[in-house]
Amino acid sequence: MRTTFIILAVLAVTACKKDEAKPAVVAPPPVAAPVVEAPKPAVTGTRSIEMKVTEDGFQPGNVTLKKGEPVKFIVTRVTDATCATELLIADTDIKAELPLNKPVEIAWTPTKAGQVKFGCAMDMMVSGMLLVE
Ligand SMILES: [Cu+2]
The missing domain is CATH 1.20.5 (Single alpha-helices involved in coiled-coils or other helix-helix interfaces)
Incomplete structure (x- = not known):
């Protein structure tokens, strides 16, 4: 036992x-x-959308947004072989400098549904489209 x-x-x-x-x-x-x-606090409240400016232009070129939903674009220009050294959003006052390899935060809240063009300062020759639902 x-x-x-x-x-x-x-x-x-x-x-x-x-x-x-x-x-x-x-x-x-x-x-x-x-x-x-760690990334959670950044996502809370405002949706972050990462975007790059490459030799092929803005990547992604089309982004779907929701009306009234604040978003924060984090744009990094990764090439000098582009004229898109600035980002403008049509019908807004937004005009952001895009220094090389430096992420730039651009906050925006779409107020109406539809397509909003964005692009370079040269009449948006290099451009993309924001699809607001
Ligand atoms: Cu341009």
Whole structure:
């Protein structure tokens, strides 16, 4: 009887040690968790839309928005081989400089449904379309 008890006790102790060892091994993933959660505050409230200016123009060229929903474009010009060094949104006062490789935040809230053109300062020769629903 005693032997059985001791074996069980040993097993129990061994099991405890294993359980104790596990969290130490599992520990690294929780470190990654805050990294995943980090973008959340930026998304809260205002929708962020990342956009690039490449040799092919604005990427993405078409963006669907919702009327009354505030958005924040984060625009990065990644090439000098473009005339789109500024971004204008038609029928608004928005005119943002786009320095090379520097993300620029442009906040806007569409107030009516329809298509709104955006593009470079040169009569929007390089352009894209905002589709407001
Ligand atoms: Cu242009």
